[in-house]
Structures are given as C-alpha cells and as structure tokens.
Amino acid sequence: MNASATVLILGANSGIARALCHRLAARKYRLILAARRTEELETQAADLRIRHGIEVACEPFDALDFDGHAAFFERCVQKSAGGLEGVVLAYGSMLPQATTQTDLTAAKRVLDANFTSPVALLSLAANHMEPRRRGWIAAISSVAGDRGRQSNYTYGAAKAGLSCWLQGLRNRLFHHGVHVLTIKPGFVDTPMTHGLLNPKSPLVATPEKVARDIDRAIHRRHNILYTPWFWRGILTIITTIPEALFKRLKM
C-alpha cells in the first residue's frame, strides 16, 4: 500500500465513514471526501487536516445524480495525486420496509442508493484502477443481504445484489492486481439506525469499532469482512435454516 496516495470516500458524512476517515488519515493517505452536505464535509476536512496533518479535498456528491457520475469521478481523479489508490463506498439508504411495499418510488430509491448507483460508481473506479494494475475498493454492504427477511427485504435485496456484484468485480480485478473488499456490518449505532436499536445492546457496535475492522481488512487484503466478527456465526446459522421453516418465522 502506498500511504501517500489518495483515497476517495463516497458518502464521507456517514457515521461509519467519519470514523474510518480518521483511521485512513492516521496512515497518511490524502483523502477526497464526497457527500451531499458540503458544509459538514468542510468541517470534517478541517478536523482531519489539523489532527493528522494530511491533505483533504472535498467534492459535492449525490449518488442518485446518475448523469453527473462520470464528471464527478473525473474531478476526483484530477484532485488525486496521480490517480486513486483506494475508493471507499460508505453511503446507503434504508427506508421502512412497509413504505417500500406500497410506495414503489421509495422502493426504487432504496435500490438505487444501495445497488444501482454503487454499480455505476464502482464501475468507474474499477475501470480507472484496472489498467493501472493497482489499488483497492472497499464497499459497505450489509448482513441484511445474506437472507431476505420480512422486516427489511427491499434494503436487504439491494445489499444482496451489491454483495454479489462485488464478488464478480473481485474475481475480475484480482487478475489485474486490484483488491475488492466487501464489508458486511451487523447493527451499528449511526444516524441510519437512530431510534431503531438500543445502542447499549451487546449486538450493537460503535462506528469506531467497525472502522477499526474495516481499516485492518483493507490493509490485510481480506475479501469479505463481517463486523463485528460474531456476525459471521450468526449469519451462518440464519442462512442454514431451511426455507420451509424460515418462511414461518417472524424476522
């Protein structure tokens, strides 16, 4: 890993991304922070510069502006020092399952935020890194994508699609020296889950804990990260329950 190289963070205002930025900054990467709320981005960038003495650039970014993706990505490449070493996909959107069952525009928004736009943006990243034969992509999917449950299957399906797509991308880019990490967090105490989880529950992790795991997995070139680790065991059990039984459960 070339630690003076540039890493692009898509969705840099997310709870997990904020914590991860400090980890990457401690490794002295140059960072490009991309998100919708630019005022907050600038505050975060100033904090990272002061604490870690690194270069940080900011770029306005809306993942659902598909027509603007190519120009956005080109601006990020221009801002990098000789190309992007890493791209972190850290944004996502979860709406109540009931809403997505009756409002198909909302359902499409969830699919676009968690699957279609990651495919579009990470394709640009892959096509940038492939000929350079270096770099890494780390994308946050979810344990929710490992099995469809009645309480969250629209979001889960989008994440399942993303995990599968990343698997194929990893297979493609392996032959070109580019590494792809799929990140599957369990419950994390961030704005996305505010009011839905008890932050004191032992099943709920802090963004800092998850960021530490992600940072380690990127630099050890792991393929799939369950974070915290015990979610791998939980999902092994959940995915082995026979469908005939699983459909009767209320999950």
Ligand SMILES: NC(=O)c1ccc[n+]([C@@H]2O[C@H](COP(=O)([O-])OP(=O)(O)OC[C@H]3O[C@@H](n4cnc5c(N)ncnc54)[C@H](OP(=O)(O)O)[C@@H]3O)[C@@H](O)[C@H]2O)c1
């Ligand atoms: N929290 C959990 O329990 C959990 C579990 C598994 C996976 N995840 C995944 O972890 C990732 C990070 O989420 P988080 O937990 O850190 O929650 P978060 O703090 O709520 O972050 C979600 C971020 O996504 C951004 N976003 C949503 N739609 C966007 C769009 N169209 N364009 C650009 N940015 C957009 C939001 O931007 P704004 O700040 O502008 O609203 C927000 O910063 C997501 O992919 C999420 O699905 C979370």
